[in-house]
Each structure stands twice: as structure tokens, then as C-alpha cells.
Amino acid sequence: RRATKTLDEEDSVVFVYDRRKGSEPERRIDLGGVFNYQTFRDRIRQEFNISSNTHFVITTTNRKEVNDDEYEDLVDSGDTLYILNHISQNLPAPAKERVEFLPHYDTLVKSGIYEYYASAGQNPLPFALAELIDNSLTATSDNLGPRSIELRLFLDESGDKSMICVIDNGKGMTSRQLNNWAIYRLSKFIRKEKKPKQNEDDEDGRPNTPTNESVPRSLTSDISYFGVGGKQAIFFIGQGTRMITKPKDSRDVHELTISKEEFERREKNREAIYSGFISNRPVGDARHLGSDEQNVKNLISEEVGKESFTHVIITGINPDHIHYLKHDFNGWCRQLAHIYHYYIHGPRGNEASGLGNKRPMSPFKNIDITVGIYDRGKTPRLISLRDIMDDMQTKYIRSAVDSFEFRAVVEGTGIVEGILRYHPFLYDKETFPIDSIPGAESDMDDGEYYKEDRPARGNRPIFECYWSGRLIPYTYVENFDWCSSPKKRGPIPTECYNRISGVLWTNDKFEVSTNKLTFIDLEVRLRDIKNTIFQKIVLGQAQRVKIDRQFHEWLRECHENYDKQVKFCGFEGTISRPEL
Amino acid sequence: RRATKTLDEEDSVVFVYDRRKGSEPERRIDLGGVFNYQTFRDRIRQEFNISSNTHFVITTTNRKEVNDDEYEDLVDSGDTLYILNHISQNLPAPAKERVEFLPHYDTLVKSGIYEYYASAGQNPLPFALAELIDNSLTATSDNLGPRSIELRLFLDESGDKSMICVIDNGKGMTSRQLNNWAIYRLSKFIRKEKKPKQNEDDEDGRPNTPTNESVPRSLTSDISYFGVGGKQAIFFIGQGTRMITKPKDSRDVHELTISKEEFERREKNREAIYSGFISNRPVGDARHLGSDEQNVKNLISEEVGKESFTHVIITGINPDHIHYLKHDFNGWCRQLAHIYHYYIHGPRGNEASGLGNKRPMSPFKNIDITVGIYDRGKTPRLISLRDIMDDMQTKYIRSAVDSFEFRAVVEGTGIVEGILRYHPFLYDKETFPIDSIPGAESDMDDGEYYKEDRPARGNRPIFECYWSGRLIPYTYVENFDWCSSPKKRGPIPTECYNRISGVLWTNDKFEVSTNKLTFIDLEVRLRDIKNTIFQKIVLGQAQRVKIDRQFHEWLRECHENYDKQVKFCGFEGTISRPEL
Ligand SMILES: Nc1ncnc2c1ncn2[C@@H]1O[C@H](COP(=O)(O)OP(=O)(O)OP(=O)(O)O)[C@@H](O)[C@H]1O
Ligand SMILES: Nc1ncnc2c1ncn2[C@@H]1O[C@H](COP(=O)(O)OP(=O)(O)OP(=O)(O)O)[C@@H](O)[C@H]1O
Ligand SMILES: [Mg+2]
Ligand SMILES: [Mg+2]
Known part of the structure; x- marks a missing residue:
């Protein structure tokens, strides 16, 4: 009601x-x-x-x-x-005063502005775009055919006609679900209770689905959690949105617009702030749009023939974002390829396929994430995230010569899969890959070292961390007791401990902050040795032997088999060999 | 309306x-x-x-x-x-559907839960308590006499009768201001527009006050910004609050309670979620309270005779917090002393006073922040934050032999004051203070070093950062070009660059995240060399000479005057000198 x-x-x-x-x-x-x-x-x-x-x-x-x-x-x-009786008389008894304290509309409009903060010089915009891709991944998870997620950007630095669209062929939303979409903080966990008598929402809010422990790398596609992500992202990126959606069983398209401008108008006219209208209209019908909205009209004409879909159209794009999106196209696409690496490439990541730089034909779980940028008067630039070969995970995977897989179970239900990768010293240099993100944290410490002394990983923590298969970008885990270099010098040279990179994948039994930038409790819980068991995994099987022994053995073998150090002694002079 | x-x-x-x-x-x-x-x-x-x-x-x-x-x-x-005509007929025209999308009450109730996240093993609870102290600092800033801020904790691990009170003698709130307090996201910058005809709020919301550039260390006491801090903190700490307040001109006390329980009740009964009552009652009148609320009653009896005040009572304290507050009392008090170091001790910080460990009689700006813990059946523990001598800032200040002050102006209005402090090598060891917070970030990297090789600062960034005089705990600034060790080995030994600690104080022209844990744009803007000018400050005067030259000169002098390395050669044996 x-x-x-x-x-x-x-x-x-x-x-x-x-x-x-x-x-x-x-x-x-x-x-x-x-x-x-x-x-x-x-x-x-x-x-x-x-x-x-x-x-x-x-x-x-x-x-x-x-x-x-x-x-x-x-x-x-x-x-x-x-x-x-008079103004300063004492009150003979308390008096109650009615108050209303509806959250101000800045709850929505500013929800993102201070939440996506820059860490170590990274522009947080890709992490906002990721919230919308998260939603599309969740929405397409039951698709039988291809799961297509498209970021389509119309960028116009000179005017205010820019717009960013996130287009998916997922299950769409009923008008009630679209209404719920707009309710800040209405998470899937509480959505059911809203209308207990109706079960329209059942398949949508599924808090009780048992965690499928067998999904590798926790690639569940189930990334909706707090009921804030989409709204925060949209109002970080721009000033308003037009949500257009159609669920499979519906004949009609549902459309809802929310904008800062409209909130301001309502406040000025003292109208109810959080009331609005969903427009239900035939598929492909763009009669409500003005002649200056050709890009939206084109998108609406694409509705015809789609069984179900959601089109998120963000308008009023912040000019700084437009500049960044245009001028660092490769950089932010690489970021997205990093965030969704294991969704795009599957649990083993972007391994060299034997096909050269060609991607394998069939994608993991049918997921295709593409980005297209339409700059007025220029040829559009299109890219599929699967074709990106220089994201950090690809670099780690392709420069590794061996890996060590493990698993941690925390308090019974918290599952963490992990991998360590060895990047050997070859001939005259470390092969540990260098971060390609300009100004990223990992680069910062390096100034302390003279180039030739630089240890492979530098001062960087070992582990990047994924939650339900998607990168949580600002949380790193330094190391664990069992994989750090021993206090007393052991048989393995100290440098070797610096040649490993690592990844952790957790299920959603670990908490992340609402902006999905940081883990809340991952490190604390992993370090709680009483409740956490680490085990090496070989061919999917947990090993009984203590993990630290296994790790050191693996590291020693890596060193012995792969590190190749060439030292030239007794230098006499440079010889040119013209015959080569 | x-x-x-x-x-x-x-x-x-x-x-x-x-x-x-x-x-x-x-x-x-x-x-x-x-x-x-x-x-x-x-x-x-x-x-x-x-x-x-x-x-x-x-x-x-x-x-x-x-x-x-x-x-x-x-x-x-x-x-x-x-x-x-029939169920699957096409719509001949669009149809609008009314929707309401009031933010769910979790907007308030869960506002804090995921926002105060733990960084590097620190418990974030002190940062939540700080939000309430921030509010009290702001509220007491116009006090003519002492500004007293008291944290009073009643902790009872066995029951649910625990409560945390934040008590100040600040200007209090009118019932309208108390109403506004409860409105999520109603910041001081927009509060005025709510009731344009009334200027009751004028002195409260003062967005147009020109920045007083002459306030040293930006200790403006003006720390209210987003309109969320108090609510986030309260619902991170517990499940509800009773706000009791009285402004100077009022004869009556205003009381408002908000709780998760009450929200749930309203939802169940389909009542308006964000409506409630402020109770206006005579000072000292506790007739509305039950016999089991003796602690609240006692507090109410203290109202008598106070000209104005605000008492924030938090109930439903999370049991984990109770445990931590009881068992790490010294640790979190030290954290608070660190956060408010310059408010408690004044712009120069907690310098050795010549009075031994006794604090100077007159506090800076009359600010007194005290903490009292009342554990059932035990003697209360009381401490004034000014008496804490082992917070990190005190350690930095007292172990430094010399300092280098500077100032940066960013785009005209962004003011950053800064200090570098030199912690010399003495005889056989570095004097750079070690972080006393267990598991804090600074400790983590140290594992990489064998004890004797450990550089003074380790891998830690140089600068801690204060915003409007209060610590923003999760943002560090690594260094600046002009104070980092040169790429080519210069005349000053590299280790010396590792013997400096630093502090930055910014005014509120820099953005922080709503949880006040991180700066958004500080580092990016400071590094934008086109718009940022650094100058050395001597006796309050900006120096013309280039700052990097001045810095290196200072560092060289520090090294020459203060570093003392004693090396014992030709060891022959240990001699005991019983006469000493
Ligand atoms: N592309 C989409 N297709 C279908 N439903 C969607 C789509 N995007 C959002 N929704 C629906 O709207 C809801 C709200 O989305 P939003 O991203 O704001 O929060 P959330 O995903 O529930 O939680 P989180 O804060 O973790 O992102 C989702 O739970 C989902 O039911
Ligand atoms: N102890 C207090 N005494 C007087 N007024 C107070 C007190 N605490 C809060 N208020 C009032 O309530 C308002 C809301 O407080 P709250 O901490 O929720 O947000 P804020 O301080 O405005 O912004 P921020 O999000 O930066 O904390 C304050 O702006 C102030 O006007
Ligand atoms: Mg989401
Ligand atoms: Mg506040």
C-alpha cells in the first residue's frame, strides 16, 4: 500500500x-x-x-x-x-511535536559523489561503470543464449547531449521491480517483505538460495547486494537516468526517469519528492520524445524483437568524465577487463590459447561485454573486453611459469580460492609484470629503489581480491604467514618471495563496502587462524600436507627450474657480429 | 510545510x-x-x-x-x-503509473554499517565515535567558557542495557534543528533553503562565512559537512538513539528518539516510516522514563542548570563493540587523542612543556574532551584526551629534533599547511617512532626487513593528513617531488630521507568521503604542479627561495647536527664497571 x-x-x-x-x-x-x-x-x-x-x-x-x-x-x-499564560512560563507537562524526516533527495543525487573516491591516483569512473555491468551480469544470468552487455557512449564535449547507455538482454523488470529499483537501500534481502502476499519478486530476490559451492572462483553472477549500486553509479556519472525495461512476459515496455532537475523542481513546488510515474508503452514507441533526442529514439527502435531487456540511459554526464572517457579509452577499458577478467575469460583466466592473440570462439558462460564510443563526427570505436590483452590479470597469467592453487575455508561458509603465480628472473631482468595503470599504487613506492635494485614485486602486496568473481579494486592482501619469507634466512633466496603474484576469490560470505571498492572483513577473518584453514589444491583436490611446507617446496622448484641468471665476468670489450 | x-x-x-x-x-x-x-x-x-x-x-x-x-x-x-479487450492486447497509447520510491529506512539504519570499514586491521569504531565528537566540537565553537565534550560509556557485556552518551555544553538545537538533524543528507549547505522565510537556522548553517584563512592548522571547529555523520555513527555503534537537547533561549528540552525497532514496527503496521514526535518537556523532567532506565534518568537530572547542551544517547550497542571498548580502552582513547591531537593541544601539538608529563593549565580554545567508562560493579575509568602521551602525533613531535614548515596553496583557495620532522639516528638505532597501534598498516611491511636493516620510516608514506584540523585516518600522502630522495645519489645519505615524518593540514576546500575516512582529491590536486605552489614557512612568513633547495639544505643540516653513529671497533671483551 x-x-x-x-x-x-x-x-x-x-x-x-x-x-x-x-x-x-x-x-x-x-x-x-x-x-x-x-x-x-x-x-x-x-x-x-x-x-x-x-x-x-x-x-x-x-x-x-x-x-x-x-x-x-x-x-x-x-x-x-x-x-x-506568558512566553517564558514553565511547561506543566510535556508536549509532543510532529516531525517528518524524509531523507533529502541528495540521498540519491549525491549518493555516488563522495563514495567513489580515488585511491592512489586511479580515476574511479570505471568502478562506477562496473556497478551497472554488475547489474547486467546478474540480470542475464539465466539467459539461455548469449548474454550481451553493451556500454554505448555518446560523447559530445561541446554540448550537454552526451549520454551513456548500458544495454543488456537480461530478464528485465516488471513495473513493480522497476519501482523497487528506484528505492534506495531496498536490497534483495528485504525486498520480499514489502509485499508478502505477492511472489512476483520471488525469482528476483533470492536470499535463500544455498550458495553453490561448486561454482569455480565464485563466478555466480550474483553481484547485487545492497540496493544502492545502480543509483550511486548513475548519479556519480551524470545527473539523471531514463530506465527502460521489459520483462519476458510483458507486452509493454516500462520507463522511469529520475533526475536531479526533477527533484529540484518538486522541491521548489513543494511536491512530494519521491513520487513519480512509470510510463508503460508499446515496444518501439518513441512518440513521447522530442526531435532532439535522436540517440534515444534509435535505442528505442532497437527494442523491437527483443524478448526482454534493460536499457539504462544516463544523461547530464559530468564534463570531466566526458574528457576522461574520450582521452583514456584504452585505460578504462583495460580496467574493466581487469575487473571482469574471470567472467570474460572463465575460471582459468586469459591463458595463451595457442591461437596467437585470437580469442577462443566460445566465451565462458556466454558473456560478452562490449564497449562502443560514439564521438560526434568520428568513426565509432568498438571493443569487446575479451579482446583486451594488456590488462593486469592477463599479464600476470601470461608471464607466470608455474602456479600454486589453494583454498581457505573461513568459519565453515566463507570460501576463498587462491592462486600464486611465479614470475621468474630471466637472464638480466625480473619478469614480474609492471602495472600499466598510470599512477597506480604499485608504481608509487618504486621511486625508493634505484632501477637496477628494484625487487620484482616491489613493496606491493601479493594478492588482488575478487568478490563473487568481480574485482574489489582497493583491497589488497599483503601476504600470509605461510607464504612470506622466513625471518631467518632459509635455503630459498629472499628475492624469490618477491617473484610471486597472487589472486584471491571470495564468495559473498565476506562483506564489501556499499561502493564495492573495499572489503570490510576479509583480511581480519583470513588472519584469524583459529577459524581459517588453508589447503593446497591439486587437480581440484585439497592436500593434507601442511600448506607452508608445500608452498616452500613449490617455490624452491620454481627457483631451480625457471630462474636463469646470466652473469658476464671478465668483460673485455664489445664485439659486433655482423653476420647475425 | x-x-x-x-x-x-x-x-x-x-x-x-x-x-x-x-x-x-x-x-x-x-x-x-x-x-x-x-x-x-x-x-x-x-x-x-x-x-x-x-x-x-x-x-x-x-x-x-x-x-x-x-x-x-x-x-x-x-x-x-x-x-x-483481452489480456495480451497492444496498448493503443502509453499509460502512466504512479510510483513511490521513498528510500528504505535502512538508509539510516545501515548507513554506517558498511561505511566504516577496517583498513589495515584497525577497528573503525573510534572513527565513528569521532563523528559525534566532530558535531560537539562544532556545537561548542561559540562557547565563551569551557567547551566540554564527554564520552560516557555504560558497558554491560551480559545484558542489553549498555549505552554510550556523548555529552556537550554546546549551543544545542531548537526543535526544528533537531528535526533537521534527523534528515539524512540535509547538509548545512542546503538547510537554509528549506524554510527560506525563517532565519532561525542562520547561525547554524553558515555556508557563506568566508574562510578564515588565518586559523592555524585550519582548526576551525567547523567539521559538519554532509548531513550524515551523526546518523551513520549512531547506527554503526548501536541500534537507536535518544537525542536530548536544549538551545540557550529555550525554556524546554527537546527530545527525539529514533530506532531500528521503531522503524520495523512502523513498517509492519504500514505507518509512515519517517514520521515521529519530538517531545518538548521541562528541564530535568524524567517522568516519561521507566524504572529500569536509571542511567538516562541520572543524565536528565544533570540538565538542571545547564544553559544549553546536547546529550546523544546511543542504545542497542553492538556486543562486539562492547567487548572492544572494554578491553582496548587505552588503544581507542589513543586513537581519539591522535584524531583530535591539534584540537586538544593547539596548533603546535603536544610539545614537551617543561612541566614533565604534566599538561599545561589552559587548554587550547578551551576544548576538553574526556572519556569515562562505567563498567558494572567496577570503578569507573576516566581520562582526559589531553593527558594521553603515547598517541602517534605526540611521539612524532617529541622524538623530532628539528622541523621544516611549509604551505601549499592550491587553485587559490585550497590551503594546505605542512610540517616535516626529523627523527635522527642516535648511537645504535633509529629514533623514528614505531606505531603503537597493533596491526596498523605501518607495521605490516616490516616483515620484509631483517630487524637490523629496517629503515626508519620503513615503507610508510611520509604524511598523515588532517582536514579542518581532524585526522582523516585512511589517507596518507607518500611524498612530494621536492622532499623525496633524488634519483641520482646526492650528498645526503639516502637513509636521511627515511628519517622524516610529516603532517598535512587542509582546510575544507578539499573533499573527503562522507565517512571522513579518506580524502577524495587531496593527492591529485597537490600533485597538479601547474596550480599548486609550495613555499617554506619561517616564523609565519613564506620564503621566496625554491622549496626543494630549502628542504635539502634543512635535511643536510639535520643529518650533520643530529645524527650520531657510534661504531665500536676492535672489540676485546665486555668490561663491567661495578663502581657505576
Ligand atoms: N540491468 C538490470 N536488469 C534487471 N534488473 C535490474 C538491472 N539493474 C538493476 N536491476 C534491479 O534493480 C535492483 C537495484 O539495483 P542497484 O544496482 O541499485 O542495487 P542492487 O544491485 O540491488 O545492489 P548493489 O548496491 O549491490 O548494487 C537490482 O537488485 C535489480 O533487481
Ligand atoms: N552535538 C550537537 N549539538 C548541536 N547540534 C548538533 C549536534 N550534533 C548534530 N547537530 C546538528 O545536526 C546536524 C546533523 O548532524 P550530522 O552529524 O548527522 O551531519 P553534519 O554534521 O551536518 O554533517 P557530517 O555528515 O559532515 O557529519 C548538524 O549539522 C548540526 O546542525
Ligand atoms: Mg547493483
Ligand atoms: Mg556531523
């Missing part, structure tokens, strides 16, 4: 306590026909049976006296007032 | 479109007296003049047919419905 009255429809009333003495409850005084202080005072006198020669004052609860001059300023519909 | 009607008062209606053909607007159908499908259908027929032999269906906007069985489930007040 929803509130259907706007503020304008309600009658104008105030609540008045006679607190000259006694503890009577307040009375509701209708302000209909009351336009000034005198009529108001008369009505009060009449209502409370106060004789005309009795002295009294009417005050606000902050003890400002209501009088001729200030009546307009002090009395507003819904206010609580006192009748007193 | 506020909404005063609860949902229960509104009439039950649905909105119906006749979409068999045409594009007529919807009609509002009163459901008064309608209790089943037949009466409903009859009313529709009548309202739309549909003859009794005409076939039609009534459907939801998701095209579920309303019929005898499902009438109750499908039709709810406020819903939009269609009249169609």
Missing part, C-alpha cells in the same frame, strides 16, 4: 496544546479560511473556550510569540504551537 | 485506464465499500459506462488478470490498472 496523496492535497492544519496548565493532549486546528493572526487567534480562543478578557499568548515550541507581524513566518501547516 | 497525514488516513483508491482503445487519461476509482472482485468489476463497469454484455478484462500493468481468486493479492490502494 503506497502513499498516493501529494502534499498539496492535504488540508492545512496546526496542532495546538493548551499548556497554561494541565496535560491535555493537543487539538488539531483547521487553518481553512485563516489568513492572518487575528482570525487565527479568534479561532484558538473559540476552540479552547478562552474568554475574551483572559490574557494568553500563542507561541511556537521554540517560544517565539506568534503575533501580527510574524504570523506568516512562524505558522506553517503541520506545526505544533502552545497556548501559554 | 510538512506532510502530516499518515498512510492510514488516506482513502483507498486505484487508478484505471480504459485502454481498449484510445488514449484517455486514467480515472480515480474509490475503493470505499469494495471488498471483492464482483463489486469492484461492477464499479468499473458503471464508472466507465460499459454495458453488461460487453466483454472486457481488468489487468495489472504487468498484465495479470484481476479475477475472483486474485483480487485481494493483485489490487492494492494506489495501484494502476487497465481495462482491455
Whole structure:
């Protein structure tokens, strides 16, 4: 049951306590026909049976006296007032005052602005775009055929006609689900309780599905969690959105627009802030759009023939973002390829396929994420994230000569899979890959080393961390006791400990912050040795032998088999060999 | 003007479109007296003049047919419905559907839970407590006499009677301000616009006060910014709050309670979620409280005689917090002393006073922050934050032999003051202070070094960062070009660059995240060399000479004057000197 009255429809009333003495409850005084202080005072006198020669004052609860001059300023519909003998009289009894404390619309509009913060010089915009891709991954997870997720950017630095669309062929939303989409903080876990009698939402909010422990790398596609991601992302990227969606069983398309501008208008006109309309219209029908919205019209014409879909259109794009998106296209696509690496390439990641740089024909779980940028007057640039070969995970995977897989179970239900990869020293240099993201954290410490001394990983932590298969970009795990170099010098050279990179994949039994930038409890829980068991995994089987012994053995073998150090002694001079 | 009607008062209606053909607007159908499908259908027929032999269906906007069985489930007040020829007919025209998308009350209740995240093993609870101290600092900034801020904790691990009070003698709140307090995201910058005709809020929301550039270390006490801090903190710490406040001019005390429990009750009863009551009552009047609330009663009895105050009472304390607060009392008090170091000790910090460990008599700006813990059956533990001598800033200040002050102006209005401190090598060891916070970031890297090789600062970044005088705990700035060791070995030994610690103080022209844990744009803007000017400051005066030259000169002098390395050669044996 929803509130259907706007503020304008309600009658104008105030609540008045006679607190000259006694503890009577307040009375509701209708302000209909009351336009000034005198009529108001008369009505009060009449209502409370106060004789005309009795002295009294009417005050606000902050003890400002209501009088001729200030009546307009002090009395507003819904206010609580006192009748007193004099202004500074003690209250003989408490008086309750109605208050409303609806969250301000900045809850939505500013939800993203301060939440996507830059860590170590990285632009957080890719992490906002990722929230929308998360939603599309979740929405397409039951697709039988291809799961297509397309980022389509129309960028126009000179005007305000830019727009960013996230287009998926997922299951779409009913109008009620679209309504729920807009409700800030309505997570899948509580959505059911809203309308207990209806189970329309059942397949959508599935908190009770048992975790499928057998999904490798926790690639569940189940990345919706808090009920804030989409809204935060949209209002970080721009100033408004048009959500267009159609579920399979519906004949109609549902459309909802929300914008900062509209919120401001409603506030100015004192209309209900959080009320709006979903427009239900035939598929492909763009009659409601103006002639200047050709890009939206084109998208609407694509609706025809799609069984179900969601099109998120973000408008009012922040000009800084437009600049960045245009000028660092490769950089942010690489970031996205890194975030979704294991969704795009499957649990083993982007291994060399034997096909050269050609990608394998059939994608993992049918997921195709593409990006297209349409810059006015230029040829569009299109890329499939699967074709990106220089994201960090690809570099780690392809420069590794051996790997060590393990698994941790934390308090029974928290599952963490992990891998360590060895990047050997070859001839004259470390092969540990260098971060290609300009200004990223990993680069920062390097200034402390003279180039030739630089240890492979530098001061970087070993592990990057994925949650439900998607990168949580600002959390790193330094190392674990069993894989760090021993305090006393052992048989393995210290440098070798610096030649490993690692990845952790957790299921959703670990908490992440609502902006999905950091883990809350991963490190603390992994370090709680009483409740955490690490085991080496070989061919999917957990090994019994203690993991630290296994690790050191693996590391020693890596060193012995793969590190190749060439030292030239007794240098006599440079010889040119023209015959080569 | 506020909404005063609860949902229960509104009439039950649905909105119906006749979409068999045409594009007529919807009609509002009163459901008064309608209790089943037949009466409903009859009313529709009548309202739309549909003859009794005409076939039609009534459907939801998701095209579920309303019929005898499902009438109750499908039709709810406020819903939009269609009249169609048959269920899968095309819509001849769009149909608008009213939706409400009030933020879920988890916006408040869960606002803090995922926002205070643990970084590098630190418990974030002190940072939540800090939000409440921030508010008290702001509220007391105009006090003429002492500014007293007291954290009073009643901890009872066995029951649910624990409570945390933050008590200040600041300016308090009018009932309208208390109402505004509860509005999520209503920041001081927009508060004014709510009631343009009234200026009651003027002195409170002062976005237009020009920045007082002369406040050293930006210790402005003006730390309220987003309109979320108090609420986030309270619901991170516990499950509800009783806010009790009295402004100077008021005779009465204003009291507002908000709790998760109450939100849940309202949701269950389908009452308006964000409506409540402020209770206005005489000072010291505790008649509304039960006999089991002795601690609150005691606090209420303290109201008498206070000119103005705010008492924040947090209840439903998370048991993990209770444990931590009891068992790591020194640790979190030290954290608070670190966060507010320059508010407690003044712009120069906690320098050795010549009085031994005794604090100077007159505090900076009259600020006194005290913490008291009342553990059932034990003697209370009380401490003034000014008496803490082992917080990190005190250690940095007291182990430094010399300092280098500077200032950066960023894009004209962004002011950053800075200091570098030199911690010399003495005889056989570095004097750079070690972080006393167990598991804090700085400790983590140290494993990589064999004890004797450990460089002074380790891999830690140089600068801790304060915003408006209060620590932003998770942001560090690595270094600047002008104070990092040169790529080519220079005349100063490399180790010396590792013997400096530093602090940055910014004004509020730099952005922090809403949880005040991280800076958003500090590092990026400081590194933007085109718009940032660094200057050495000597006796308050900016120096003209280039800062990097000045810095290297200072560092060289520090090294020459203070580093003392003693090397014992030709060891012959240990000699005991019993005469000493
Ligand atoms: N592309 C989409 N297709 C279908 N449903 C969607 C889509 N995007 C969002 N939704 C629906 O809207 C809801 C709200 O999305 P939103 O991203 O704001 O929060 P969330 O995904 O539930 O949680 P999180 O805060 O973790 O992102 C989702 O739970 C989902 O039901
Ligand atoms: N102890 C107090 N005394 C007086 N007024 C207070 C006190 N605490 C809060 N307030 C009022 O309530 C408002 C809301 O507090 P809250 O901490 O939730 O947000 P904020 O301080 O405005 O912004 P931020 O998100 O930066 O903390 C404050 O701006 C202030 O006007
Ligand atoms: Mg989401
Ligand atoms: Mg605050």
C-alpha cells in the first residue's frame, strides 16, 4: 500500500496544546479560511473556550510569540504551537511535536559523489561503470543464449547531449521491480517483505538460495547486494537516468526517469519528492520524445524483437568524465577487463590459447561485454573486453611459469580460492609484470629503489581480491604467514618471495563496502587462524600436507627450474657480429 | 510545510485506464465499500459506462488478470490498472503509473554499517565515535567558557542495557534543528533553503562565512559537512538513539528518539516510516522514563542548570563493540587523542612543556574532551584526551629534533599547511617512532626487513593528513617531488630521507568521503604542479627561495647536527664497571 496523496492535497492544519496548565493532549486546528493572526487567534480562543478578557499568548515550541507581524513566518501547516499564560512560563507537562524526516533527495543525487573516491591516483569512473555491468551480469544470468552487455557512449564535449547507455538482454523488470529499483537501500534481502502476499519478486530476490559451492572462483553472477549500486553509479556519472525495461512476459515496455532537475523542481513546488510515474508503452514507441533526442529514439527502435531487456540511459554526464572517457579509452577499458577478467575469460583466466592473440570462439558462460564510443563526427570505436590483452590479470597469467592453487575455508561458509603465480628472473631482468595503470599504487613506492635494485614485486602486496568473481579494486592482501619469507634466512633466496603474484576469490560470505571498492572483513577473518584453514589444491583436490611446507617446496622448484641468471665476468670489450 | 497525514488516513483508491482503445487519461476509482472482485468489476463497469454484455478484462500493468481468486493479492490502494479487450492486447497509447520510491529506512539504519570499514586491521569504531565528537566540537565553537565534550560509556557485556552518551555544553538545537538533524543528507549547505522565510537556522548553517584563512592548522571547529555523520555513527555503534537537547533561549528540552525497532514496527503496521514526535518537556523532567532506565534518568537530572547542551544517547550497542571498548580502552582513547591531537593541544601539538608529563593549565580554545567508562560493579575509568602521551602525533613531535614548515596553496583557495620532522639516528638505532597501534598498516611491511636493516620510516608514506584540523585516518600522502630522495645519489645519505615524518593540514576546500575516512582529491590536486605552489614557512612568513633547495639544505643540516653513529671497533671483551 503506497502513499498516493501529494502534499498539496492535504488540508492545512496546526496542532495546538493548551499548556497554561494541565496535560491535555493537543487539538488539531483547521487553518481553512485563516489568513492572518487575528482570525487565527479568534479561532484558538473559540476552540479552547478562552474568554475574551483572559490574557494568553500563542507561541511556537521554540517560544517565539506568534503575533501580527510574524504570523506568516512562524505558522506553517503541520506545526505544533502552545497556548501559554506568558512566553517564558514553565511547561506543566510535556508536549509532543510532529516531525517528518524524509531523507533529502541528495540521498540519491549525491549518493555516488563522495563514495567513489580515488585511491592512489586511479580515476574511479570505471568502478562506477562496473556497478551497472554488475547489474547486467546478474540480470542475464539465466539467459539461455548469449548474454550481451553493451556500454554505448555518446560523447559530445561541446554540448550537454552526451549520454551513456548500458544495454543488456537480461530478464528485465516488471513495473513493480522497476519501482523497487528506484528505492534506495531496498536490497534483495528485504525486498520480499514489502509485499508478502505477492511472489512476483520471488525469482528476483533470492536470499535463500544455498550458495553453490561448486561454482569455480565464485563466478555466480550474483553481484547485487545492497540496493544502492545502480543509483550511486548513475548519479556519480551524470545527473539523471531514463530506465527502460521489459520483462519476458510483458507486452509493454516500462520507463522511469529520475533526475536531479526533477527533484529540484518538486522541491521548489513543494511536491512530494519521491513520487513519480512509470510510463508503460508499446515496444518501439518513441512518440513521447522530442526531435532532439535522436540517440534515444534509435535505442528505442532497437527494442523491437527483443524478448526482454534493460536499457539504462544516463544523461547530464559530468564534463570531466566526458574528457576522461574520450582521452583514456584504452585505460578504462583495460580496467574493466581487469575487473571482469574471470567472467570474460572463465575460471582459468586469459591463458595463451595457442591461437596467437585470437580469442577462443566460445566465451565462458556466454558473456560478452562490449564497449562502443560514439564521438560526434568520428568513426565509432568498438571493443569487446575479451579482446583486451594488456590488462593486469592477463599479464600476470601470461608471464607466470608455474602456479600454486589453494583454498581457505573461513568459519565453515566463507570460501576463498587462491592462486600464486611465479614470475621468474630471466637472464638480466625480473619478469614480474609492471602495472600499466598510470599512477597506480604499485608504481608509487618504486621511486625508493634505484632501477637496477628494484625487487620484482616491489613493496606491493601479493594478492588482488575478487568478490563473487568481480574485482574489489582497493583491497589488497599483503601476504600470509605461510607464504612470506622466513625471518631467518632459509635455503630459498629472499628475492624469490618477491617473484610471486597472487589472486584471491571470495564468495559473498565476506562483506564489501556499499561502493564495492573495499572489503570490510576479509583480511581480519583470513588472519584469524583459529577459524581459517588453508589447503593446497591439486587437480581440484585439497592436500593434507601442511600448506607452508608445500608452498616452500613449490617455490624452491620454481627457483631451480625457471630462474636463469646470466652473469658476464671478465668483460673485455664489445664485439659486433655482423653476420647475425 | 510538512506532510502530516499518515498512510492510514488516506482513502483507498486505484487508478484505471480504459485502454481498449484510445488514449484517455486514467480515472480515480474509490475503493470505499469494495471488498471483492464482483463489486469492484461492477464499479468499473458503471464508472466507465460499459454495458453488461460487453466483454472486457481488468489487468495489472504487468498484465495479470484481476479475477475472483486474485483480487485481494493483485489490487492494492494506489495501484494502476487497465481495462482491455483481452489480456495480451497492444496498448493503443502509453499509460502512466504512479510510483513511490521513498528510500528504505535502512538508509539510516545501515548507513554506517558498511561505511566504516577496517583498513589495515584497525577497528573503525573510534572513527565513528569521532563523528559525534566532530558535531560537539562544532556545537561548542561559540562557547565563551569551557567547551566540554564527554564520552560516557555504560558497558554491560551480559545484558542489553549498555549505552554510550556523548555529552556537550554546546549551543544545542531548537526543535526544528533537531528535526533537521534527523534528515539524512540535509547538509548545512542546503538547510537554509528549506524554510527560506525563517532565519532561525542562520547561525547554524553558515555556508557563506568566508574562510578564515588565518586559523592555524585550519582548526576551525567547523567539521559538519554532509548531513550524515551523526546518523551513520549512531547506527554503526548501536541500534537507536535518544537525542536530548536544549538551545540557550529555550525554556524546554527537546527530545527525539529514533530506532531500528521503531522503524520495523512502523513498517509492519504500514505507518509512515519517517514520521515521529519530538517531545518538548521541562528541564530535568524524567517522568516519561521507566524504572529500569536509571542511567538516562541520572543524565536528565544533570540538565538542571545547564544553559544549553546536547546529550546523544546511543542504545542497542553492538556486543562486539562492547567487548572492544572494554578491553582496548587505552588503544581507542589513543586513537581519539591522535584524531583530535591539534584540537586538544593547539596548533603546535603536544610539545614537551617543561612541566614533565604534566599538561599545561589552559587548554587550547578551551576544548576538553574526556572519556569515562562505567563498567558494572567496577570503578569507573576516566581520562582526559589531553593527558594521553603515547598517541602517534605526540611521539612524532617529541622524538623530532628539528622541523621544516611549509604551505601549499592550491587553485587559490585550497590551503594546505605542512610540517616535516626529523627523527635522527642516535648511537645504535633509529629514533623514528614505531606505531603503537597493533596491526596498523605501518607495521605490516616490516616483515620484509631483517630487524637490523629496517629503515626508519620503513615503507610508510611520509604524511598523515588532517582536514579542518581532524585526522582523516585512511589517507596518507607518500611524498612530494621536492622532499623525496633524488634519483641520482646526492650528498645526503639516502637513509636521511627515511628519517622524516610529516603532517598535512587542509582546510575544507578539499573533499573527503562522507565517512571522513579518506580524502577524495587531496593527492591529485597537490600533485597538479601547474596550480599548486609550495613555499617554506619561517616564523609565519613564506620564503621566496625554491622549496626543494630549502628542504635539502634543512635535511643536510639535520643529518650533520643530529645524527650520531657510534661504531665500536676492535672489540676485546665486555668490561663491567661495578663502581657505576
Ligand atoms: N540491468 C538490470 N536488469 C534487471 N534488473 C535490474 C538491472 N539493474 C538493476 N536491476 C534491479 O534493480 C535492483 C537495484 O539495483 P542497484 O544496482 O541499485 O542495487 P542492487 O544491485 O540491488 O545492489 P548493489 O548496491 O549491490 O548494487 C537490482 O537488485 C535489480 O533487481
Ligand atoms: N552535538 C550537537 N549539538 C548541536 N547540534 C548538533 C549536534 N550534533 C548534530 N547537530 C546538528 O545536526 C546536524 C546533523 O548532524 P550530522 O552529524 O548527522 O551531519 P553534519 O554534521 O551536518 O554533517 P557530517 O555528515 O559532515 O557529519 C548538524 O549539522 C548540526 O546542525
Ligand atoms: Mg547493483
Ligand atoms: Mg556531523
